[in-house]
Amino acid sequence: MCQHCDYAQILEAANLNLTTNRLKILEIIGNNRSPLSAKEIYDTLSRNKDINRVTVYRILDLLVKKGIINRLTSGERTFHYGMAPNKNHPAHPHFYCKHCGAIECLNPEALHIEMESLKKTYPGVIENVEIRVDGICKNCLKKSRQ
Amino acid sequence: MCQHCDYAQILEAANLNLTTNRLKILEIIGNNRSPLSAKEIYDTLSRNKDINRVTVYRILDLLVKKGIINRLTSGERTFHYGMAPNKNHPAHPHFYCKHCGAIECLNPEALHIEMESLKKTYPGVIENVEIRVDGICKNCLKKSRQ
């Protein structure tokens, strides 16, 4: 549960009309401790409200386009969505467990990455860096030892 | 074109029977300067030989499982395959162009990343780190300026 983000204000600041669906989706993403798939978001929403899958996809696309959320790749074929870096949510790497598929946010300081030289020398535009650490998570490791 | 890798030997070292398909696929991947999608590999193979899509997928899965090649995520929904780090192919980040979809290998030294502290403190097993830089490549930038 993020205490700091005013989601309605974030939407307004991006010039988006404030709709229930947009707000709900943004809250679900912002309040979750790890990035969620479209299906997870849809399922969560569906528990309380009748909403179409396509609407969820469209809102996610919109929020990504506006730079409010980030579309992350897991080691699987599904995208996951988390808050884009902002003043309350610093950029951070993710851990993907090959065994159970869980995605976990790592500490922003978990690994230090030096980007400045690339930004200076790269002949195109750099917008985003995604760092994903793959392996076996603590829980799965424990289970496999039993 | 990699002058240094003996692909047949790589397969043998992994205890895999040497089949034409496996060798061809490994050569296609190893000799390309950027990671390829399954479809690209299949299309390349198909030009000279009758082969089934599924066979390509199965061989790719096998080579990934054996750690010979890496399965990389682009910003899209398709996986790309490149040589796993070995003595001729050092680990390196990739650049993904949001505009044209091209994936480009960056210099292994392009950005320095400090992993040691994470490896020491992370409670699971770390097998691999994937770094993807997203943005607009040089070519697309040039076009958009015209």
Add this chain to the structure above:
DNA sequence: TTTAGTATTGCAACTTTATTGCATTTCTTT
């Protein structure tokens, strides 16, 4: 060399995830 067993490949059907086109509903603004 034959034969049994194993490994590899092909084919068709299917699954999952996401996207598109178009109709309908809802909202906004005058």
Add this chain to the structure above:
DNA sequence: AAAGAAATGCAATAAAGTTGCAATACTAAA
């Protein structure tokens, strides 16, 4: 209240990858 724009729903489609099973090819023992 009405017109126009924005948001949503529904059905169909697309793209990428996977599965089950049959057919073929390879390997190794008798």
